[in-house]
Amino acid sequence: MSSSAKRTPPPPVYKARRASLLRSWLWPARSNLGRWAYTMQRVSGVGVSLYFLAHIIETGNVVGGLSMWSVPAYDIAKNNWNNTVDFLKNPLFDLGLVIIGFLLTFHTFNGLRLFFSEFGYGIGKPARPDYPYKPKSQNTLQDLIIWLSAILAALAAVYALNVLFG
Amino acid sequence: MEISLSVSRSTPKRHFEEFTIPLQKGMTVLDALIYAKENLDHSIAMRYSCRMAVCGSCGMKVNGRPMLACYTQISELKSNRIKVEPLDNCAIIRDLVTDFAEFFSHHKSVHPYLIRNDVKEQDNPVKEFLQKPEEVEKYLQYSYCIKCGLCYSACPTVAADKEFPGPQALAQAYRYIADSRDEGIQKRIDVIDTAHGIARCHFAGTCSSVCPKGIDPAQGIQLLRRYTLSLKR
Incomplete structure (x- = not known):
């Protein structure tokens, strides 16, 4: 074979695959507190989005459900609303609202932490790393806000429990 | 005293093999x-x-956490059972050896070198x-990075999005953007x-907590985001 001949790359000798995608994405075991907050932020974000979707469908019933662009007569709207309220009178939905109270509060306060971090607040200044290494961005203030978000979320859940089941 | 070393093997299919080590x-x-x-199995890859934690070659998951094998003493693991696995977020070539092609392509993509407008002065100062x-x-x-890939392996966003450059590449982008000699900001921002x-980073901070050289990529990424949001260098 002449040296000028175009070489073809050798075939791959291994099957390219990624190890346990779901585990490395969502499961925070043996990780720092910020990683737990990351997972909670993702889960609460999805949970709250799904709740908003259900909430829009629920309140949409008042103005006529799928035909919401036409305002129905008062009696029909009242009937729709009563049916919806009857359907939602269920401990399972109440429990769902308690969980939403927890997720929404955590998402809000942890979201504020992330918002301010994006503008460089509360993450320390770059400096020469000295042993034993402790990353400045993973500091007490960050941990404190994460714990505070969790405590406030738990309090919101307790309040919701009292309102719905008390 | 002996320890039990459980090694992830990739052939014929992925499984763990136990070795007793004095x-x-x-x-x-x-x-x-x-x-x-x-002494026990020559075929371990x-x-x-x-x-000595300089070349960054021996990155692997030790008891579920990305670490440099040469930089981790068994005594600090506080366990007689040690489980070693290949790094996450990388294709496995064999056993504990992973493919870093994707990792290095992200690193190269952020132009990890000084860019100057006065090329003549740069070449012949x-x-x-x-x-x-x-x-x-x-x-x-950020210039202490040894490109061991531990942060890349620990990043949950890399796991979910292959096109995300990852903490190492983004921290390198910040390293050069923050350098007062550099003039290639726009090239990297593009x-x-x-x-x-960069907007895909949600500040999990795992990258910083696993770095064996004490680098704080999470901080660099947030400072880089501040730059993209407010142009404050």
């Missing part, structure tokens, strides 16, 4: 693996070179380019400020 004082996980390879100590501090820690770029 423990010696100061023994690292890499020492244990080398003992197993030399692993990558290592310097044995006629004077020193002076920097104040505080200017050096802004980027110094690469990282995309739909799959």
Whole structure:
């Protein structure tokens, strides 16, 4: 074979695959507190989005459900609303609202932490790393806000429990 | 005293193989693996070179956490059972050896070198380019990166999005953007400020907590985001 001949790359000798995608994405075991907050932020974000979707469908019933662009007569709207309220009178939905109270509060306060971090607040200044290494961005203030978000979320859940089941 | 070393093997399909290793004082996980390879099973595939946390070759998951095998003493794991696996977020070539092609392509994409407008001066300098100590501090820690891939492996966003550059590449982008000698900011911003770029980081901070050189990529990424949001260098 002449040296000028175009070489073809050798075939791959291994099957390219990624190890346990779901585990490395969502499961925070043996990780720092910020990683737990990351997972909670993702889960609460999805949970709250799904709740908003259900909430829009629920309140949409008042103005006529799928035909919401036409305002129905008062009696029909009242009937729709009563049916919806009857359907939602269920401990399972109440429990769902308690969980939403927890997720929404955590998402809000942890979201504020992330918002301010994006503008460089509360993450320390770059400096020469000295042993034993402790990353400045993973500091007490960050941990404190994460714990505070969790405590406030738990309090919101307790309040919701009292309102719905008390 | 003996320890049980459980090694992830990739052939014929992924499974774990247990080895009993006699423990010696100061023994690292890499020492244990080398003992197993030399005395118990020659077919274990692993990558290592310097044995002193400089080359960044021996990154692997030790008891579920990305670590450098040469930099982790068995005594600090506080367990007689050690489980070693290949790094997450990388394709497995064999056993503990992973493919870093994707990782290095992200690294290259952020132009990890000084870019100057006066190319003549850069190639044939006629004077020193002076920097104040505080200017050096802004980027110094990021220049200690050994490209071991631990942060890339620990990043949950990389797991979910292959096009996300990852903490190592983004921290390198910050390293050069924060350098007062560099003039290639826009070139790097064009690469990282995309739909799959820097906005995908949600500050989990795992990258910083696993870095064996004490670098704080999470901090660099947030400072880079501050730059993209407010142009404050």
